[in-house]
Amino acid sequence: MKERIHSKTAPGKTPELLTCGSPWRRILLFSLPLLGGEICHLLYGMADAFILGRVLGIGALAAAGVASGFVQLVFGLAIGLSSGFTVITAQCIGSGDRDGISRSIAAGISLSLVLGLVFTAVLIPLTRPVLRLMNTPQEILGDAAAYASIIIGGIAVSIFNNLFCGLIQAAGDSVTPLAFLTISSILNILLDVLLVAAIPWGVRGAAMATVFSQLISAVLALRVLRRRLGSFLPRRGAWYPGRRDLAAHFSLGISMALQQIIVEFGNILVQAVMNRLGTVTIGAVAAAQKIRALNMMPFFAVSRAVTTYTAQNYGAGRMDRVNRGIFQTCLLCLGGGLCMALLNRTGGRFFASLFIRDSAEGAALAYRYIIFSGYTVTVLGFMLIFRSSLQGMGKHFGPVMSGVMETVMSVLAAFVLIPRIGFLGVCLVNPLSWLASFFPVFLSFLGIQKGKGP
Secondary structure, eight states, rough: OOTTTOOOHHHHHHHOOOOOOHHHHHHHHHHHHHHHHHHHHHHHHHHHHHHHIIIIHHHHHHHHHHHHHHHHHHHHHHHHHHHHHHHHHHHHHHBBBHHHHHHHHHHHHHHHHHHHHHHHHGGGGGGGHHHTTHHHHOOHHHHHHHHHHHHHTTTTHHHHHHHHHHHHHHHHOOHHHHHHHHHHHHHHHHHIIIIIIIIIOHHHHHHHHHHHHHHHHHHHHHHHHHHGGGGGGGGGGGGGGHHHHHHHHHHHHHHHHHHHHHHHHHHHHHHHHHHHHHHHHHHHHHHHHHHHHHHHHHHHHHHHHHHHHHHEEEEEOOOHHHHHHHHHHHHHHHHHHHHHHHHHHHHHHHHHHHHOSSSHHHHHHHHHHHHHHHHHHHHHHHHHHHHHHHHHTTOHHHHHHHHHHHHHHHHHHHHHHHHHHTHHHHHHHHHHHHHHHHHHHHHHHHHHTTOOOO
């Protein structure tokens, strides 16, 4: 018989449940700390670009920009795996299954350890060959390979950082991970200044700052899990999860990681085509993508809240609340998209000038890219909401097909549009891929409503 988390005999802190109250209010309040986390990510990403561009010039900025495609593939693995593991934890919390929570945590930690070691051993030797296949200019190949290799060497740190913070969020606490991320981001920026500007370690210093700051966040998150949620951690015998638990977590984690990998693989191919346009274009896009991240971060924060909200309510059998939450969140995203379009239109030139000061052509190209991002980011928001709701229900097919369609459209746009219309094609790649990836998750969600979805 399952032990319930609300039993009077159950010690420890009861997780925060999102199965009551106004759906849009619960999602919005839960997403605000996640938005703070996205802002922290943005700030230290912008700090990397600002320091590299200002101190070392557009060449170093371009090197980090080229490497970011492969680096994002690594982060996609980490985020996808940990998100899949913690979705099952959140479902167990929603259903009140204490034993299920313990087994889920044990399975997530065991799989994270094994996969982190395997990915480190496999991916580091591939770094330089992949960058060569991406048509990386020879003058920045060495710096790009060094930057990517250091960050990939810390993939296990990234996986555990996301897992521990995700477990805290699955229990309904999105504030504590924000505190860790804030500390990590401040540390990252300080280390960037030290290792790039003060100690001349170049792009290697920026990469080492990222890995070390994530390690600090992971240690802090683990301490909170042991202190505040200790009664929900696996008991001694539960640290050896059964095959069924491992298979369920591996299946969902890999499916979510696969969705991320498919998307990032498409981005790598786009980067390879774009690299033929030269170092100035590479640097301009690398700078503009920091502003695009500003546009996207509210939608990513809300979508992560939707995943936890859907997982808990789906586990509790409250599909009516899932539907209301998705509808109301779409309205929030529509308003957010209009704000981003206005922000980019009025402040785009200033944003571009923050990162690029030694190339007027590069600043102008960055501004054009920023304008396109602002006008089209709402499409991304809608796609993320439906994809996150499916992931919260533990559904694989729709999100994976969404990633496939996003990659297919990205590759088609890159190989067809960029050679023919140049930089305008670069600007159109993301909007077209977002639109293509929306339809599989929307149709899959409709199929579930009619009892026909996989």
